[in-house]
Each structure stands twice: as C-alpha cells, then as structure tokens.
Amino acid sequence: MSVDLALINEGIKPLAASPEELAAVAELSPGDYEIYSEMLTIIAQEGKEIMTKMGISAMLHSGDSVAAIYTVNGDLVTAVLGTYLHCVTGQIPIKFILKYWRDNPTVGVRPGDVFYCNEAIYGGIHNPDQFAIMPVFLGSELIAWTVVGAHQAETGGSEPGGEITTARSRHDEGMKLTPIKIGENYQLRDDLLKMMENFISRAPRMQVTDVKARVSAADRVRVRLQELAAKKGQRFLVGLFRKMIMETADGARARIRSWNDGTYRHVVFLDTTGFDAGLIRVPLTLVKRDDRITIDFTGTSPEHEGSFQSLAAGTRAHCAVNLYSFPFHDFPISAGMLEPIDFIIPHGSILDPDTEAAISCSPLAASAVFPLLAVCFSKLMFDSDQRSLVCGFASSNSAAPMISATNQHGVRITDLMGYPLNAWGLSARSDRDGVDVFGFPHCPWGKQPDIEDVESEFPVLHLYQRIGKNTCGFGKYRGGAGAAMAYIVHHVPYTVWTSTMKESKIPTHAGLFGGYSETVIPGIRLMGTDVFEALAAGQSDIPRDDIELLTDNTLGGELFLEHQTRAATIMHRGELIGASTQGGGGYGDVLERDPLAVVEDLRRGIITEWVAHNVYCVEYNRKTWAVSELGTAALREKERDARRSRGKGWDAFQREWNVLRPDAIALQYYGTWPDATKNREVVRI
C-alpha cells in the first residue's frame, strides 16, 4: 500500500507564511484580530453543539469530538473540541484531498462537496474517529475548510466496539475510509450511507445518525464562514487566519524561551499488546534549547502484532493533549502551537508501526505519553513562572467496557460505557491534592452519563458506582481517586462485552517528586450466578465496592480476576462485570502529608485504615477521629529510620539493580533487554 509519509509527518506543521498572507495580516485594523478570532471560535462552537445535540454516540457526549476551521491550505486556524487530539487530526486529510483529489477530474473539489474519512493513516488516531470535511467557497474560489469529527464506538471489526483488543492487523479492524466524497451539491449520497450502514451492521442506527450529525455541523460552519467572507472579503480571512497561527507560534516560543535549558527524562511501561500480556517500554527524552523543544521517544519497544500501538500522527496528537492541557493551556488553539515543537518518533516502534499494523487501540498505547510529558514538563516548569501548572496529569486509558447487544427496546446497540470512560482521577499538583473522578483525560470536559441514562438505553443495572477506595496515588498531596463500578446484565438473556486498558498489572503513571503512582485495577467478572436473586431476597451484605466484592464475595458464582483488556465475552442475565478506573498519581513524600488530611481521606472513604497507618504512618482515635500528634510523629520517625536503614550508595545500588531482569515471558514483545531494540520480525497476514 502506498502511503505519502512525507505528507503525514510534515502535515501537522503550518505552512510558512506567504508574502500575500503577511500583507493581508498587515492590513488588519486594530481590534480585528481580537474580535474576529473570537468570532471564528463561536462559529466552530456552533458546529460542535449541533453535532453533539444531533448525535448518539457516547463519545459525542464524552467529548471525543471536534469542529474546526482550516486555511485554504489545510492548516488549523481554530477549533472547538472535547479533545486536543483533534487539533492535529483534521489537517492531513485536507492536505491529502488538496494534493491528490483537487485536480483529479474523477473527484475534484467543488462547492457543496462533502468528504468523509476514518482511516488513521491519513492523520487520524484510529478508525473509530470519523470526520466530515467540507470545502468553503466564496463564489468559485476555495477560501477555507471545515472539519467536524467524533469517535464512534463501532467500526465493523472482528470484535464489537471499534477498539479491537484481539486485532492482529488492520484487516481485523473494520471500515477504514480514505478521504472520499460522500456528498455533492450539499446532498449526501444514499448509496454511500447504505454502504456504511452495511459495514456497521452492529449499530446501523448510530452510524447513519452520527454521519448526519457531523455533516450537518460541518455545513453550518461552512455557511457561517461564507457569510463572514462575503461581509469582510476573502483577503480579510487570509490575514486573520495567518495572524491567528502566527501569534500562537510566537507566544509558544516566548514561553519556551523563558524556561531553563536542559534535558528531561522519564520512562513508563505498558503491560499488554491487546491480545497478550507483555512488558512494553516507552521512554521520553525532552530537550529544551532556546525557544524550541524536542520530544524524543527513542528507545520505545518495537512494534508487535497487537492493536495497542499508534501511528506517529496519533502519537503526536496525544502529545498535543498534554501541551494544550498544561504548559500552553492559555493559548489559542491553532496549528501555530506545534511550530516550535519537534518530534522524534522511531518508525517501527509501537509509537509508529508499519501501516499494515493493527492500531484500533492506539489511544491506549499513545496515552502513555500523558504521564511522560506530564513528568518532564513538571520538572521543566517547576523553576519557572508556570510552577502552578505542575501536575502529573493522569494515566488515561480512554478505556471503558464496550457493550454489544439487542437492548430491551429490541434495538441493536454497540457502544462504550460512558461513565467509566469519564471517571479517572487527576494527579496531585504542587500545592494541592488531585481531583477525584475528575473526568476523561483525553477529553477533560466530557460529561459522564447518569445511571438512569445508561439503564434506559442499555440492558444493565448498576450494582455500585462510587469513588474507588485506595485508587489514588499517595503523597504529600494525593492524587484524585478513580471510580469503583460494576454492572449486572439485565432485561435480556445475554450481552457481549469487551474492554481495553493499557495497564492492569503495572501502573503506567508515576507519582511526582516522591509521590506514589496510582493503583492499577484488575478486570472483574462474576459468572454463573444471578445477582438479582440476592437483591430480591433482601440480602443485606450485597457488595458496595470492588474491595467488598473481592474480599468476601457474597453473591455466589465464580469470580474472575483478569486483565482489563478483554476480548469479547458473553455475559448472561444476572452476571456481573466490573468497570472500575484508576486514580491519579501523588506528589511528594507521604510522610509530609498533613495527618488531618489523612484522617479526612479515611472518613470520606478515599483510603483504608491500612493505608492511613502503614503508608501515611498516622495514629488516630478510631472513635473520635482525633489525630495523635505524638503517636504520628513516632510512627513517622520510625519509618524514616527504616528508610535510612534500607539506603544504599549509588555504586551498590547499580550493582544490584543492573543485574535484575524481568522474566522472559514478560519480555517477548519488549525488544532486546534493556534497550528495547528490535529483536524479531513481525509477520502480518
């Protein structure tokens, strides 16, 4: 398959300003930039709201969506989005269309055209992300582009849910549309809609409804841009677009220049390929020099046969999530922000595998960059005016159980469960705790559905859905907690579930400056029982969270503890599947945490007594909750003594550490030990 790698790799950077663009910038009047840049954002917002209100997919409401405006050359001008991933994803399909279809007489680009794509090779993340693309004309002149896109949890792959845990190559992952024209003269083609419905036969209603939602939204943005161009002129838009890109780039460079030069490193590990468990390394070397930053992933484990890997465009997009969420959160969202950022992503690694690779779980793999960039930027910003932005972020897994079933209304449905998707803990900050169950790190503003929303549409009943005990990273400031939750299959004889998680044994996230990592969560299934019988019988000891369920299963049946990455599994009425999420990492030494805050965490069910006593070393009265200052001081001094006794010199540490090696079975997808270089061929059929 021929792929234009140069276009994909360079397409995220804005083109250099032309003399005509610079002249148009100079012609802007004072205030034009301030007023009309805001106007463009409102136009994009209108598009996004229309899509969200018209669509069905859980991800539309969780925020994995974008409505954006691009220059005539396909550079991002502004976007309203739920995830910063899509700052990057719309540009390459447009540039592809311009390069290959515009002058092709069998395709062409004309007013009223509607293009559509979901092939990640053309700049996307993975094929659940579908995009509607429309050119904007003023008369016969092409003046801009608009893209509206959103994740959709079904692609017609070998398993339901779009993120195919067992995929071995791209051929297992269902519909993958290169940028094609699905509408002309402002009309969608029914034959192509029918083709998509056929591909997505597990959820045909969702496919058609959400295509219409995307296209309606893109068309509204198109109309607004045409109105603005008609009023202000095409040259005005050229100047405005270019200024918005330039100003973001200039501002980003200025901020980078203010930070200390240096090299900052961190490394994390994944523990699955999707179809099999295994240790995978992802290191980051972040180099800051003058007003530029290089993000270098050299040393990443080689590609494998599974779907937990990401094409380079997806990896860069995940970096954009960090960059826009923390160090540059206050900047306009345009292509300019990435101008002073360079990437080194080794081809043939899990962060840029061959284009034949399975990559439908790319957000799982690529989100390894979240803690990596968070730690390196926290080190970089600690001694700067941006210390308040120091934060370990989160180990997002963009993961949630996916259900496929004929629901209680007789409708075939396949979708993500939106609540666990949006229920991760935010890590601790330099001066305060993280946020419990704060949201979905990929799309921080998405909303969880209510239980009643989920239960009205999906054949499940929630046994519990609450803040998860001991899920946060401990520290002077603790991370936010995750959620504990479990579903029971209800109303229908059976359902099919899959789920994805890049870590269920080894935490990908590390704490900051001595804080603990978050807690990993096992997959939980309870089979061969009917929980409804226990409920109906008025049994008083029904479990209220994972710890109660695992400590003393009062529901009968067989309890399975497994990786949260699970292939399609049939669950029958009355059986239980867990969907709990992780918290965020801690910050600083646990022995420096205010003992009153520890007791407060205990009272609120954030931690257990064991943690209060053994991790935080706090002594308190179990009836009155009063902290014993003397008792606590003694416990903590004892722990400090123990630490000192465990201490070693550097040379002694290295001698012991360097001979350690994981078991061979854990290293089969790792690459060579310890450098993770390629040591085998990956064969895809």
Next chain:
Amino acid sequence: MERVMSASIDIDIGGTFTDCFAVLNGRQVWCKTRTSTYELSVGMNEAIATAAERLGVELDSLLAQTDIIRYSTTLAMNSLIERKGPRLGLLMTDGTEDTTLIGRGTQWADGLPVKYQRNLARIDRPIPLIPKEWIVGIKERVDSQGSVVRPLDEDDLRSKIQYLVDEGVRGFVVSFLWSFLNPQHEQRVREIIESEYPATYLGAMPVFISSQIAPRIFEYPRTMMTVLNAYLHQSMYEELSGIGDELRRRGYRQPMMMIHNTGGMASVLRTSAVNTYNGGPVAGLMGSAYLGAQYGYRNVVATDMGGTSFDIGMVAEGSPRFYQFMPVIDRWMVDATIMDTHSIGAGGGSIARVNRLVANRLEVGPESAGALPGPAAYSLGGTEPTVTDADVVLGYINPDYFHGGAIKLSRRRAEQAIDRHIAQPLSVSVEDAALMIRRIVDGNMGQAIWRETVLKGFDPRDFIMFALGGAGPTHCCGYAGAAEISRIVMFPWSATFCAFGSSTMDIVHLYERSRHIYLLDPVTHHYTQDFAAFNDTVDGLLASAQRDFGGEGYDPADIVFQLELDMKFGGQLNVKRAVSPVMKVGSQVDLEAVRSAFEQEYADAYSPLGLNPDAGIEIQNFALRGTILRAKPELSASDSAGEDPADAHVGERRAYWADVGWQATRVYKEDRLRPGNLIVGPAIVEAEDTTIVIEPGWRFTVGLYGEGLLERVRTDDLPTKNSSVRRPKGGSQ
C-alpha cells in the same frame, strides 16, 4: 380572561438596588431604592413608599387599592453562595452515595468560564452542600421499568437515619434511582422519618423527596434540584414569610406573588427556592416579550448591560420560548425548566488588559473592577483601566453627570490608567486605546448575541434589540453592529426594566414528569398504539394543576393550558422541546401532528439533514403549563412635537469617534426630549441613569410612547428591515 385592577406594584430586589414599577389607574411610575440586605422588606417598603409619593397618594391608600404585588429577589442565590443553608442528611440508593460529589465527573467545570475550565492544573470541585459524612446509602433498588429489584431494608434505613440525627442534621433529602417511575421507597422513607422523629421530638425536620420535587429522569440533576430546594428552603421561608407583613398591616389584602424563572409567578407557599433563581432577568425577558408584542416586533433580543455583566434574552416569533435545560445554579447542575437568559462578564467595570504573551492581544473582561474599587475614574483605588474609563476618555460619559451627578468621575485618572496599561504597551494614543477597549467589549457582547441567536437557529439580522441597563444605551450601537442588528429600542423605565417586566407576567404553574414513550417504534416504525400512556400522563398533570389553582381560589375555567413535550430521535441524549398541537391523542393523525411539530422544531434548530425518524422517535418528558392571564400595563402615547430636538439641546463637548477623531458633539438632556424628536449621530443624550451614545451612522428618534429608537442609517454593510417607528397595538393616544 383578563381581570380589571386598580393598582399593581412590581418589585425587583437586586443585590444593590430595589426597583419598583407601580401602576395606579393606568398611571405608571418607577423608582429605585437601596436594597436593605439585612432585612429585605425595609428596602421594599421604602420603594413602594417612594412610588406612592410619585403617584401622589398615601401609601395606605395605594396598598388598599392594590390588586397584586409581585416581586423577584436574588435571595436564594445569595444564601447559596454564602453557604447559609442548614445541616442536611442525604439518603441515596446504596452504592451510589457519591453521585452529588462526582457530579457527572466534570462538576468542577460547571459554572466556570472557559478560560478557567481549560486550566486543568488549577481545577477543583466546589465544596459540597452536603458533605460525604452526611450522605448514606440505603438498601433498596428500582430498575428502569419501575420494578422493585431490591426491597427497602427498613432496619438498615432506621439505623442510618439515627446516625444522621446523631450527626446533628436538621433535615433530610431522599433521592433514589428511578424514583420518578416508582416513588414507593422514597415515600416510605418519608413516612418512617416523620413517624420516628415527629416535630415534637427534635423540632421539625423536613423531608424532601426527589420524586416529588423533580419527578424527572437523570439522578444527578434531580438530586441536586432536591438538595438545593432543601438547602434554601429554610432561609427563604424565614426571610420571606414576613416580607409582606408591614404591607398587609398598611392595607394590602392580596397574596404576595413571587416571580418564577419559569416565566410566571405564584405565592410564596407555592414557590420552591430554585424557582426564584434568576427571576429578575426572566421578568425582564417577559417584559420584552410583552412590549415586543405591543409594538409588533416578533423577534427581539433583550440586552442588559450593567457594571459587571451583560444579560441576553431572546423573544423569537413572538414567544420567549427558550428554556435552559439542566441549568447550572452557582456550581450545581439542576433539573429545572428555567426561561433561557444568558450572561457574560462584560460591563462598565470590565477590566482591559494587554496579553503580552499572545502578540499584545488586547483583552477586555471577564474580570471586573466591580463597584469597589471600581473604574480608575471612580478615584476609589482602582488603577486598572475599565470600559467606563474608556467612555470617559472618549468624551461620551460626562464626568460631572454620572448617575445624575451622584458619582463624580476623574477623567485624569481614567486617562492615566489607559495610557499606562494599554496605550503605552500598544504604542497608540490614549484615545485610540480607549476606542479599542470599547470596540472589543462591544465586539464581545455583539458576538454573544450573535452566538445566542444562531445557536437557537435564528438570524440576528431578523431581530430588533432592546437596550436596557445603565450601560446598555451607552454601548448598544457598538454591540448591535457587531451582532449585525440595525434597530435598537430603549424605554424610559429601562433602568427598572425587570420590575416593569414582572408587571406583564401571568400566574403560571409548570408541571413536569418523565414518561418514556416510543411515539415511533425504532424496529417496526409503527406509531404507538398505547394512547393511554400519553393521555394518563397528561391527565395526571392536569389534575395537579387544577388542584393547585383551585386551592389558590382560581376558577378552573380560567386556566389556559399548554402541553410541551421533550422529544428526540432514537438513542439521542439531547431532547428538543416542542409545543404539542394536541392535549390528548386518540388517533394516528394526532400522533403524526406531534411528530410533525417535533421535526419542525428540530429542523429549525439544527438542520433538516439531521431528521432521522428511522431511528424511532421518543417522548421523554411531559411539561404542562397552566396559566391564569393577568391584565397588563397599558402604554399611553403623546402627540408628536416634531423632529427638532432644540429644546433638549444643552451644548456641545469634544468626543472622539472612529474614523473621525475628536469632534465637537451635540449633547442633549433625555428628560427634555419630546415624541417625534430626531437626532442624527454623532450625538450624546444624557439621562439620570444612563448616557445614550448615538454613533456616527445612527439616528435616534423619540417614539410617541416615550421610547427611543436607534436606527442604522449607513446601509453599506448591513441589511435593514422595516425601519419605521412602530406603534404599540394596545396603546392609547
């Protein structure tokens, strides 16, 4: 059926001022007094006394003739922000106790501007109204079909109630899953609490159950709605129950009616605290709808620019028909149907800053200097430049006649602030810097109007604008231009418009209930045959309405009903509310009419491309609006005094205009203008409570009813429609 009355009094109790609009035998007066935050009735009584004085009657006499007193207040909001509520216990379904603490995950973003939402490293959850230690899980469960799948464990319940009582709670909120479908567990909890802890035991401990307060689907907003009502209940009744005592003692015989954000009003006894939130702006919206109808303007954008915020309300096709779904009150998402008004941080006190990080981008607001220290020109310690400072520097606001001269402004301090913080960094003159500040804040407000209009599926060019609030007339040419609106109307009582608005309102009760019905089946594509499901739900709501109105002494025959339905295509989360063309269904023709009304509303709001009946069509909520019509104030006209405004011309002063520069500009006194007078911009009209800035390219006409009409006369870049002055339908000459 309208009732004849001799006098009416309407009050809007704001944070700073209490506004009054009174009508006696057709004569209208309005006034402002300071709000007495320590005891609201003091300021309220003072306002009414002032109104009586202006009407030339004794207070007792006015009250004896008064048929109705209506009022709106921000009291509920203040109690919430100040956390003055009682200690409450919250009982939830076991396993879901953290629902209000998690708040759909992104509760931390609710109620915050976008710039704060984007800064993830600084986000925090709001402090909960009911902390975790007073929330308990109760062993019970109902499923999505209303079936009990886990019986209520009464022993467990009693022990947890005892725990809460031992913790010192003074009231209970009960919110169980699916209770709106099957309320038996919630009702049983209330019975048990009331029997175990009667008022004689520890004093009254009220029990609020969600199936009664907000019987609608979605547990988080339903629970928060119930929590807020419980939290504000006590303070509201303590502070408002006596508010009319003095007035009754002086001769008022009717109930005190509170303005509701649903667009109507009810007595205090039939008012929940959440109903009162944002009552003032909603009253302003209803007043705009009334005046729009009187003047024949079917599409009106009502704008109110004050010191810190800019409020927008829309009347479209003759109706203020937009609701906020899942509105956020303070930081809490609730399930309340509230008339839609929108507010942004833009006003006279908005601070202008140069963002040096992004190309010296000039930004205005949302931060405000407030009343203290206020703009630099106030000389109260403010040093940062504000919009008011810009208006002073440009010569638009008379430093000696701000608020009728009550506040003296310092032009020098305004110039210094703008020079230091804006002009020097941008290397422009002080007056150009001031003009930029003005242009940007006007642009922000105009875009907010544009956004609100287009997001509801309308074209702002089809709207006329009402300019209200103290700063509205000063900036309306600018923000109307940015919103592409070419006609603006302002009224003599603009500064007390919310009080005027309440004088136009009817008695309205809104009854809502979730009931899921597949109007069109997603599998068979047949219409529902279960007419009873639809009709029984409507009957239940009708019965509630007739019981309540009857209890208030109204004749059921006088109630005007309107049925509204929240509907969606199959699988969608968001619903679209449509007015049902029928109250009951009895045939497929009726169902087709309901479907058609929904599809029309949906296509107008979004796109006909999005109609998707193949996915099925669902009804999710029923809302029944019962209305008792009230008489409205009549507008009275005067004869035209001709176009020449010479009698109001009081001189000239230098003012700085875009594309023109400094120019001697005519100044007029508003109270000397007469109907028919015409002023072509640039010009300035000074009033006691505002300054009307007539920019070049605009002209100002005084209407026969005292209203001012601003019209764009430069037609090069904006379409204008129907530019003639209109006469209200119901007016008299």
